[in-house]
Amino acid sequence: xxxxxxxxxxxxxxxxxxxxxxxxxxxxxxxxxxxxxxxxxxxxxxxxxxxxxxxxxxxxxxxxxxxxxxxxxxxxxxxxxxxxxxxxxxxxxxxxxxxxxxxxxxxxxxxxxxxxxxxxxxxxxxxxxxxxxxxxxx
Numbered sequence: 243x244x245x246x247x248x249x250x251x252x253x254x255x256x257x258x259x260x261x262x263x264x265x266x267x268x269x270x271x272x273x274x275x276x277x278x279x280x281x282x283x284x285x286x287x288x289x290x291x292x293x294x295x296x297x298x299x300x301x302x303x304x305x306x307x308x309x310x311x312x313x314x315x316x317x318x319x320x321x322x323x324x325x326x327x328x329x330x331x332x333x334x335x336x337x338x339x340x341x342x343x344x345x346x347x348x349x350x351x352x353x354x355x356x357x358x359x360x361x362x363x364x365x366x367x368x369x370x371x372x373x374x375x376x377x378x379x380x
Contacts, residue, residue: 270358
């Protein structure tokens with residue numbers, strides 16, 4: 243169904259978290275690198291080989307947390323951008339054959355306030371797994 247583009251973002255799982263207080267960005271990045279290294283499913287992609295689906299687990303490596311700085315915007319503009327990025331994250335389909343099937347974006351509102359957007363494809367996660375991931379990342 244994914245190859246025929248019939249599902250789009252229907253199997254996207256995403257969550258937004260408001261983070262208050264000082265944030266160690268490198269520590270956050272390192273947490274996600276460690277999570278992806280520890281859990282093969284977060285390095286897994288699904289490609290077609292000779293007309294058949296095949297699971298491929300990539301070796302541990304770099305994982306990127308996308309950071310978007312919204313500090314230059316007024317509060318109302320920040321709120322609008324947070325909603326826009328959240329919608330974009332929820333609606334952007336994953337490429338199952340290329341991966342990664344986990345996306346992390348940090349929106350910086352101020353030195354003491356951030357929004358963390360997590361998105362995964364349902365093929366590698368579910369609601370319970372997202373809860374576990376969040377507990378392990380914190």
